[in-house]
Amino acid sequence: MKILVLNGSPRPNGNTAAMVKTFKAEADANGHSVVDFNVCRMNIKGCLACEYCHGKGHGECAQKDDMQQIYKELKDTEMLVLAAPIYYHGISAQLKCVIDRFYSALYPTAPRTLKKVAMFLSSGDNNMYDGAKFSYDGDFLGYLGLEGCGIFTNHDRDVMKKIADMAKVL
């Protein structure tokens, strides 16, 4: 399976990065093809709501920034992993920017290849995940109808094992 991981933590050795590392190692070992981007190191601007993508652009975004690298992968990826720290009760702005830019590629429908989604979250306090969960449930499971492989957080007991187990049964 082709898997696209989008990491929205700027900390290269942080909690989110550790979850991504565990997932990638296990998914690789199980024969999956994982492409991961740290979106904090990319030049990705916010959605302009210009609607070029839904008109003249025929699905192409008008902005030619690093999001183009992600659009290329989205065309045939089968699973999306959204990974981020919680900042002020929501996912980091860096990942939120990317999700807003999904507007050209995943709205009104996602490519048929895209079937699954998972989320990795990291926060200082526990129970800080309602905002991120609302988007995961509403946008990715509900609206897009993807199969949810779970939300994993740094406060979950044995989270690395749980992530590795999930990667084994994809």
Ligand SMILES: Cc1cc2nc3c(=O)[nH]c(=O)nc-3n(C[C@H](O)[C@H](O)[C@H](O)COP(=O)(O)O)c2cc1C
């Ligand atoms: C700008 C900013 C806002 C934050 N807001 C919250 C918050 O609302 N709730 C919380 O529990 N932790 C908050 N934190 C703490 C981070 O979520 C926490 O340190 C997290 O584990 C960082 O993940 P990382 O190691 O993957 O970068 C915030 C941290 C920063 C830098």
